[in-house]
Amino acid sequence: MPRTDNDTWDLATSVGATATMVAAGRARASIAEHPVIEDRFAQPLVQAVGVDFFTRWGAGELDAADVDIPDHPWGMQAMTNLLAVRTRLIDRFVADAAAAGVRQVVILASGLDARGYRLSWPSDMTVFEIDQPEVIAFKTATLTALGAEPTVDLRAVPIDLRDDWPAALRQAGFDAGRPSAWIAEGLLAFLPPEAQDRLLDNITTLSAVGSRLVAEKFLSSPESIQVMHTAAQKWYEHGLDAHIDDLWYAGERHDIATYLTERGWQTTRALAGELLTAAGLPVPVRSDGEAENYYCTAILDAH
Numbered sequence: 001m002p003r004t005d006n007d008t009w010d011l012a013t014s015v016g017a018t019a020t021m022v023a024a025g026r027a028r029a030s031i032a033e034h035p036v037i038e039d040r041f042a043q044p045l046v047q048a049v050g051v052d053f054f055t056r057w058g059a060g061e062l063d064a065a066d067v068d069i070p071d072h073p074w075g076m077q078a079m080t081n082l083l084a085v086r087t088r089l090i091d092r093f094v095a096d097a098a099a100a101g102v103r104q105v106v107i108l109a110s111g112l113d114a115r116g117y118r119l120s121w122p123s124d125m126t127v128f129e130i131d132q133p134e135v136i137a138f139k140t141a142t143l144t145a146l147g148a149e150p151t152v153d154l155r156a157v158p159i160d161l162r163d164d165w166p167a168a169l170r171q172a173g174f175d176a177g178r179p180s181a182w183i184a185e186g187l188l189a190f191l192p193p194e195a196q197d198r199l200l201d202n203i204t205t206l207s208a209v210g211s212r213l214v215a216e217k218f219l220s221s222p223e224s225i226q227v228m229h230t231a232a233q234k235w236y237e238h239g240l241d242a243h244i245d246d247l248w249y250a251g252e253r254h255d256i257a258t259y260l261t262e263r264g265w266q267t268t269r270a271l272a273g274e275l276l277t278a279a280g281l282p283v284p285v286r287s288d289g290e291a292e293n294y295y296c297t298a299i300l301d302a303h
Contacts, residue, residue: 108161
């Protein structure tokens with residue numbers, strides 16, 4: 001079902017299912033022959049959600065040759081490879097921010113992200129996780145049942161990003177006068193263009209000089225969306241019952257790095273193909289004519 005302004009979801013439906021799909025990709029990447037990442041919490045979280053297709057993919061029970069279209073630029077294996085390098089990039093981003101003295105991290109739409117449990121953090125670091133109340137409650141309960149404990153001062157901010165999340169973040173103890181690191185992983189593509197701008201504006205307003213941000217520019221042209229739609233049809237044939245190929249908002253949107261640069265951020269772009277090549281993973285051949293997606297890391301110089 002296409003997105004609407006006031007739609008709702010859980011981790012097995014609509015945009016919520018993409019969080020489970022991402023975790024399944026991290027789980028599958030973690031059991032690769034030469035893993036780029038290690039996320040021991042990904043598969044238990046996916047299994048707890050209960051979307052059978054994603055559970056089987058994360059566990060290595062589905063063969064890419066069966067669920068992906070041969071020589072197609074998108075598929076479960078291509079997604080898994082991309083998530084592996086994205087996860088590694090963001091893990092390093094967090095480590096670099098901590099080494100630079102940043103002591104508060106905000107994970108926007110955190111979904112099934114388990115960085116607050118699997119990474120090593122400075123003892124005086126605080127990590128804020130923002131997501132819908134039901135999502136945070138589910139993840140916390142599942143990890144607690146596994147006997148997992150946070151490795152950092154982890155503070156939940158249970159609120160929808162369509163609501164007044166900056167106020168909720170402050171109430172949770174966030175200090176806008178101190179540098180912070182922001183993670184917007186796999187998020188902006190699922191926001192309307194104006195909501196993307198509003199989110200980046202809010203981040204800028206809440207950020208002290210020296211703050212850092214990582215965000216992703218995802219392919220969003222009609223041709224690229226059709227590529228993903230075609231790939232998803234094969235997944236549905238193999239049992240995926242969560243429809244995930246009609247979740248994007250139409251309309252022109254600002255380039256992330258350019259938008260941030262104009263607001264005082266120093267930005268760096270890392271092309272997905274470069275990250276895949278550096279990790280020894282294949283780069284899909286595109287035929288839609290759209291520029292490659294990239295990951296933007298930024299440091300705030302001034303407002």
